[in-house]
Amino acid sequence: MPMKPIQTESTLQTLLRQFQDCRHQTEQICAPLTPEDHVPQPMVDVSPPKWHLAHTTWFFEQFLLGPFNPDYRVYDTDFAYLFNSYYNNAGKRILRPNRGLMSRPPVQEVLNYRSHVTQAVTDFISSRSTAARALEILTLGIHHEQQHQELLVYDIKYILGHQPTFPVYGEAFGLQAEKQEFNWVPMEEGIYSIGYQGDGFCYDNELARHRVFLEPYRIANKLVTNGEYMEFIASGAYSDFNLWHADGWDFLKVNQLTAPLYWHQQDGQWLQYTLNGLVPVDPTAPVQHISFYEAFAFAEWQGKRLPTEFEWEAAAEQFSWGQVWEWTGSAYLPYPGFHKAPGALGEYNGKFMVNQQVLRGASVATAADHSRNSYRNFFAPPSRWIFSGIRLADSL
C-alpha cells in the first residue's frame, strides 16, 4: 500500500486522535443495535456487524502490533481465523458465506477485544519512537476502518430492512433534497491529469497520476432524483429490454426487480425502508440503492450516458457531491504504472480489478474527510445495498 508518509511530532498527536475518534465512531454506529442484530448475514455481500467490529480490530493487530511491537501478545489466537477477510497472505480464514454462523465470540467479548487493541495501539504509538512504516500502517488502518464504517451502515440497513417489522435504527444517514437548479457543466476537450496529487494519504489505486485525453462533454450539476426515477419506472422501463445490458436484463428477470432496493409499493404509493423506518419516497431526494445496470438503463432512457471516471474527476470541482456514490461508465482497471505492493497489503485493491465498476464521490455514510476527487470506489454491477446513485453526462 504505497502512500505519502512523513510524520512530525505534532502530526503524531493528530494521527493518534484520528485513530481514537475512528475507533469510537465505529462503536457508535453499532450502539443502536441489539446483540442479536450483530449476528445475521442475510446475503453473502453483507457481513455481520460483530464481524466488522472484530475485523477492523484484527487489522491493527495483524499488520501493526504483531509485526512492529515485539512485546505485543495476541488477544486470542483463534481470532485471526475468524476475522481475516480476504488476505490470503495472512493465513486461513472461515469462508465468507459462513460469517453469519459465528455466534461466538459474543458482542461483549468483541468489544473487549476492541478496547484491548485500541489501548495497545495507543500505548505503542505514544510511548516509543515508532517506525515510519508503522505509522503508515496505522494510517492505512484508520482509512480501512472508515471504509468498514460505511459498509457497516449498508449492512445494518440490509439486516434491519429485511426484518418483516421494519425496525427503526435512528435519524442518521438520511438523504436531503437536491435543491439546486439543474444545469449542465460544459467541459472542453483536452489532456487532463488524473489520480492523486498531494502529501496526504491515498490508496494505491489512485496512482500513478497520469494524463488522459477527453473529448468534449458536459456533466450534470445534480443527481437524478427519486421523482425522475419514478417516471422512469412508470414509463415501463423495467420491462423494455432495449434499455438494458444483456446481463442487466437477466439480472432483472432472475431477481424479478421492478424498483430500487428497499422500495415497496402499497396501495399505488411507493414507500421505502430507511434507517428511520418505512416512509413515503421523497421525490426531491436523490435516487439510491440502484445497481449499475439500473443507472445505465436510466441514462439510456434519458438519451444520455454515465460519465467516465475521468470525466467525473476532471469536472468534480464544479458540482457538489456526497449524498450517494455515483456509478460511472468506467470499469475498475489499474492506472498506468500501478503495481501491487508485495504481501498481504498488496491484496487491498489490485486483485479486484476485474468485473467491477467504478463509483466516484462519497455518501452520507462516508466518514468525514475520507473521500476526495481522486478516490475510486468500486463494486460489482449488480450491487444495490450500497448507497449508490446517478449523475448524467453527455458527449458534445
Next chain:
Amino acid sequence: MPMKPIQTESTLQTLLRQFQDCRHQTEQICAPLTPEDHVPQPMVDVSPPKWHLAHTTWFFEQFLLGPFNPDYRVYDTDFAYLFNSYYNNAGKRILRPNRGLMSRPPVQEVLNYRSHVTQAVTDFISSRSTAARALEILTLGIHHEQQHQELLVYDIKYILGHQPTFPVYGEAFGLQAEKQEFNWVPMEEGIYSIGYQGDGFCYDNELARHRVFLEPYRIANKLVTNGEYMEFIASGAYSDFNLWHADGWDFLKVNQLTAPLYWHQQDGQWLQYTLNGLVPVDPTAPVQHISFYEAFAFAEWQGKRLPTEFEWEAAAEQFSWGQVWEWTGSAYLPYPGFHKAPGALGEYNGKFMVNQQVLRGASVATAADHSRNSYRNFFAPPSRWIFSGIRLADSL
C-alpha cells in the same frame, strides 16, 4: 390429530403441571446460551433457538387461545408470520431458510412472549370449564413442544459444533457405554399387532392399530458402538461402493464424508464434538450422528440388516432403548386406516409420508415419557444432526 381424550378434575391439574414443566424445561435448555447463540441457522434443517422458543409459544396461541378463548388478545400480530413453521392452513410465513435472518424480536422479547402465553394458558385452563377439544389441543401442544425440545438440543449442538472454537454447553445429553453383553433376541414368525393401544396420548401416525405378519428374525439387544464403527471406517467402508445405496454413495461423494458428523481426526486419533466440548471418541458408547445411508452400509458390512419398524416394535420390550434413535429399514408410510385430520393440525404428520425413513426408540434428548413402543419418529435418509444410531437385525 386424533388422540385419546377424556380429562377429569385431577387429570386437569396433572395436565397443567405438565404444561408448566414443559414450558420451563424448554427455557432451561436455552439457559446456557448467549443471546447471539439464539440467532444463526447454519443449515436449512436447523432453526435458531430463538425461533423454537417463539414457535412453540405461537402454537398455543394459534391453536388453543385464539380459537377457544374469546377474550384472548394476540401478543403481537406479526408473530404468526414470523413463527409459523409449516402450517399452510394457518397463513403465510417467512421462508424456512430465512429464519436465521430474523434478529428481531430479540431473545428477551421472545421470553416475554413466552411468559405472556404461559400465563394466559394457565389462566384459561384454571379458571373455566374448558372444552374437551381445548384440552386435547393443550395435550398436543405439550407433546409438540417436547418434540421441539429435542430439536433444540440437536440445533444447539449443530450451532455450537460449527464454531471454530468448539465451545462447551454443559454436561447434559452425553451418551453412556452400552454395558450389556451382546445377544440376539430371537423372534418367532406370526401375526403381531402394531400401533398404539391404550388411553394416553398418541400421534395420528401410530394409528390404526393393525396386524402384520412377520417372518422369523432376530434382533440385537444392544446398539452398535463407536468402537465397532471405527472398525467399519478402518476397513475402508467409506470408499467401498458395494456397501452403499446408489443415493448413499452419491451423498458420501458430494459431501466428502468419511466419518459421522462431529468426528474430527487429529494425529491419527478420532475426536468428536460433544456438548461438553471436543473429546476423544468413546469406543464403548453407541455410535451417533449417522445418516440412514451409513446405518444401512454398516449393516451390509456386518452381513446383517436393519430391523423393520414392525420387527422393532414387536420385540421392543425385550431390549433396552433410549440413548439414540434407531434407524429402521422401513420407509415412513401411513398405517392401514390412517386419515389426515382436517385443517392445520392434519398437517402435523401425514404430509411427510414420503421420502422419509422411520426411526424408533428415543434418545437422551427426548423428554421423559415422550416416547413409547409405538412411537414413530422420521427423518430424511441423509439426516446426521439428529441423535441417531444403529441396532442390527437378521432374518432366520
Next chain:
Amino acid sequence: MPMKPIQTESTLQTLLRQFQDCRHQTEQICAPLTPEDHVPQPMVDVSPPKWHLAHTTWFFEQFLLGPFNPDYRVYDTDFAYLFNSYYNNAGKRILRPNRGLMSRPPVQEVLNYRSHVTQAVTDFISSRSTAARALEILTLGIHHEQQHQELLVYDIKYILGHQPTFPVYGEAFGLQAEKQEFNWVPMEEGIYSIGYQGDGFCYDNELARHRVFLEPYRIANKLVTNGEYMEFIASGAYSDFNLWHADGWDFLKVNQLTAPLYWHQQDGQWLQYTLNGLVPVDPTAPVQHISFYEAFAFAEWQGKRLPTEFEWEAAAEQFSWGQVWEWTGSAYLPYPGFHKAPGALGEYNGKFMVNQQVLRGASVATAADHSRNSYRNFFAPPSRWIFSGIRLADSL
C-alpha cells in the same frame, strides 16, 4: 442376480430365438428416428437412444462374452467407458449427465457394434456346450434389454415431445379407452403370499417369497381416466396444498406444474403430445405421465388411497392391467431374506432400495411377457416421463 436356471436342448433354441427377437425389437423401436434424434439428453433421467442401443450390447459383451468365451475379442475397448451405465464393479464410465455430449461413435457404428455382438452371442450359444451360468446371464441380458426397450420409448417420447415442432413418431404405444364398468374388487383380511413363485425368470427383488397380513380392503377394477383427471384439475387441486405431500407441493411450485407431462392448454382445451403428434386429450383413456405425488393427491381428492404393492399383487388376477404402470403406496424396500448378489450384477436392483416408490403392472411399452404379478417396477416419486397411471384402493 439369482434366477431359476435349467436349460434343455429345446429351451436353448427358444432362448436363442428370444435373444434374436429382442435384439431386433430394440432396433425396430429406433427405426423411425433420424441419426440426430439419437443424440440429445434433454434431462438427466433420459438417455440418448444411441446410448441405449450400445449399452444393451455392452451388457452382453461385458457379462457374457467376456467372462465365458475365451476367444471373444472386445469390439472396441473404449466402449466400456462410454456405455457402462451404473455398474461400479465394471469400471469407470462417463458421468450420466454427459451421455448427451457423446456424438461419437455415430449411430451406424453403434448398429455395427450391435450386429457384431448379436452374431458373437449367437455363435457362442449355438456352437458349444454353454455353461448354465452363461445361459442365466443370457436370460438376464434379454430381460435387461427389454427393460431398456421400455425406457427407449419413454426417452424417445421425451426427446420428440420437447421439439417445438411436435414431430410424429408413429402409431405405436397409444392408449385405449378403459371400457369396463367401474367396480370395486373386495378383498378379505388374511395372510397372503407375496413374491415370485415358479420356474421361469424373475428378478432378485421379487424374492424371497414370503407372507404378509392384509387388513380388509377393496381395489378398483379400472384405471383413473383422463376425464376424471381433468375434473381433478378443474377443481383447483393443483393449488390446494391440503391434497399434497409437503415434498409434492414443493415439487409443484418449483416446477410450476398444473397438469400431467405433455399436456398443453390451447384456447381452453387440453391437448397432449403423443408419439402420434399433438392431439386432444381422450377423456376415456387412462391418465398417464403423472408423478407419484399427483397419483397420491388424486386419491386424496377422491377420499381414497393408492393400494400397497402387496394389496395389488394379492388382487392382481381379478382385474386387467397393462396400459400404464400403476403407482402404489409402497416404498421400494427389500423383501425379507433378500440379499444382493456379489459383483456387478448385484448392483442391478438392491442399491436402489431407498427414496423410490414401487409401481406394479405393465404398460403398452412393456415387452410382451416381460411383466408378471410379482414384478416390481420402481421410480423416484417425481418421475413423470414414465408411462405411469393410477388405480385406487380403499380400506374396509
Next chain:
Amino acid sequence: MPMKPIQTESTLQTLLRQFQDCRHQTEQICAPLTPEDHVPQPMVDVSPPKWHLAHTTWFFEQFLLGPFNPDYRVYDTDFAYLFNSYYNNAGKRILRPNRGLMSRPPVQEVLNYRSHVTQAVTDFISSRSTAARALEILTLGIHHEQQHQELLVYDIKYILGHQPTFPVYGEAFGLQAEKQEFNWVPMEEGIYSIGYQGDGFCYDNELARHRVFLEPYRIANKLVTNGEYMEFIASGAYSDFNLWHADGWDFLKVNQLTAPLYWHQQDGQWLQYTLNGLVPVDPTAPVQHISFYEAFAFAEWQGKRLPTEFEWEAAAEQFSWGQVWEWTGSAYLPYPGFHKAPGALGEYNGKFMVNQQVLRGASVATAADHSRNSYRNFFAPPSRWIFSGIRLADSL
C-alpha cells in the same frame, strides 16, 4: 449497425461473390462432421453446429429478405423461434441452454434451408435495384456469418475435444511456431487516434474514432509461447494466489484448473487436443485456450502486464498478429459518441458492454479480411474455448 455504405455496380458483383463464398465456407467447415456431431451443446456457450448453420441463414431471412423483398415467402415459420440467437426485438426464441435438445430439423433439412435462402438472396440482389440499406444489411450479414464461422470452429473443437476418443477433424486451424526473435516495440507518449477510419465495413463498436493519450510504453513483438507457459505452470503459478485476481483465483479453485483447456498430462508429459487429434504440446507455438485470468496471471508472473486495447491498436502495425486473439487489459466499453442503433441490429454489440474483456488481433479461425487494427473482439474473462493468447506490454 452504422457502417460505411456506397455500392457501385462492380462492388455489387464483388459483394455477391463475397456472400456466396461466405455461405460456401460455412458449409465447408462442417463438412468433416457426422450428422450426430451437429447436435450436442456440451456447455451453454457452445452452440450445436446445426444451430450455427441455421442461425446465420435465419439472419438473412429475418433482416434482409423479410423486410426488403415483398415477394419472399419464409421457408418455415417455426425457424425464427428455433434459430434466433438473442435479438429480443425479433421475437421469442428457445432458451440458449436448450439448443442442444433440438434434434429436429435434421442437418439435411438445415442444408436445404441454407440453399433456399442463399438462392433467394442471390436472386434478390441480382435482379433488382436493391435499396442501399439492403446492401448494408447484406454486408452485415456476411460479417455476421464470418463471426459464426469462427465460433463454429471453437464449438466443433469443444464438442470433439470432449469425446473420450479424441477424434480427428482435420489439419486445418493448427498453430505455427512464433519464429521471430523476441523484441520490445517502444512507443512514445502522446495523443493517438483510435477507432475505425476508412470507407469499408466496420462494426458500430469501432466508432466514433476519437483521441486517447498514452503514457510511454513498450509492447512485445511476439506472442507468449507454450514453452514459456509450461515454465509458468512448473513454477507453481496455479497455486500461488498472489498472481491472480480474486475472481480468477475462485475460478481456478471451483473448476480445479491447472493448465490451459485441452491440455492433458500423461506420464509427466503435456499433451493437447487439437483438431488433428491428441498431440504433444509444441513449445514454440503460442499458448492458446487460456482465460483472461490466466493471461493476467502470466503477465504478473513475468513482472509485466497486458497492453490496453488502445496501446495495442496504436502499435499494431509494428508487429505481426493473427494466430490467436490477444487478451487486453481493457474492459469492453463504448467509445465516446457511441450510440446503439434502434431495433434488433442495435442489439448486436452495445448490450454486451459490461463484464467483458476486449481481445484484439485475429486467429487462424478468423475469416480472411474479417479483422483489422481497429477490430474489437470481446469475451467474458473466464472464456477458454476461444482461440485466445497473450502478448505482453510494459510501462516505461
